[in-house]
Amino acid sequence: MIPAHIEEKLRMFREGTYEILREKEQTDLKEKNKEGRARLNCTAQGELLVFVSPEDHVLPYLDGNVKGNTACADKFLFKLNKESKTWDLHIIEFKKTIDTTSIGKSRWQFAMGIYNARGIAGFLGMEIKNIYLYSGFRNDKLAGEQPLIALRANNNREAVSKIRQWKNDRYELKVDGENTVFPHRKIPLDSEGNGSISI
Numbered sequence: 485m486i487p488a489h490i491e492e493k494l495r496m497f498r499e500g501t502y503e504i505l506r507e508k509e510q511t512d513l514k515e516k517n518k519e520g521r522a523r524l525n526c527t528a529q530g531e532l533l534v535f536v537s538p539e540d541h542v543l544p545y546l547d548g549n550v551k552g553n554t555a556c557a558d559k560f561l562f563k564l565n566k567e568s569k570t571w572d573l574h575i576i577e578f579k580k581t582i583d584t585t586s587i588g589k590s591r592w593q594f595a596m597g598i599y600n601a602r603g604i605a606g607f608l609g610m611e612i613k614n615i616y617l618y619s620g621f622r623n624d625k626l627a628g629e630q631p632l633i634a635l636r637a638n639n640n641r642e643a644v645s646k647i648r649q650w651k652n653d654r655y656e657l658k659v660d661g662e663n664t665v666f667p668h669r670k671i672p673l674d675s676e677g678n679g680s681i682s683i
Contacts, residue, residue, distance in 0.1 A: 514536075539558060
């Protein structure tokens with residue numbers, strides 16, 4: 485069970501900004517943006533607290549006139565560890581197509597998502613133990629070896645690093661001034677943007 489003090493504080497949140505899922509319950513995580521339109525069916529493997537549109541509710545103190553300040557990932561899912569009473573944070577970002585440009589944008593959205601999710605967790609009194617990143621996508625332009633070979637020929641180290649991280653299921657993000665590696669999972673979607681996941 486989600487602790488009573490957290491459920492009490494959740495009542496202060498705007499209606500429709502979060503969902504609580506119990507074991508085996510499901511919800512559809514939707515992204516309406518044309519760039520990453522998707523519908524991901526999510527099955528809870530425990531207690532989940534889902535924030536459905538964090539990109540619409542970033543910290544209000546941030547200066548929106550500075551490019552990238554209000555960037556954020558698409559979905560936050562906090563999963564309760566019953567024994568330790570800590571939470572794992574699962575962050576999902578949807579993209580229609582994966583290429584080196586979209587990876588660069590996603591990595592920034594993930595980093596800003598971590599900051600915003602920690603703000604929510606701090607208010608609710610939740611301790612985050614682990615952070616996991618997910619990318620839902622329809623097209624993967626980085627599949628196969630050809631792009632990596634072409635970039636090596638052009639000596640584009642930054643793009644090679646992005647591709648290597650994508651292929652190795654990990655993203656290195658600069659968080660709190662330090663480079664930290666986070667596990668990253670790919671979620672292939674069909675041509676309509678539909679998929680499924682269990683967390």
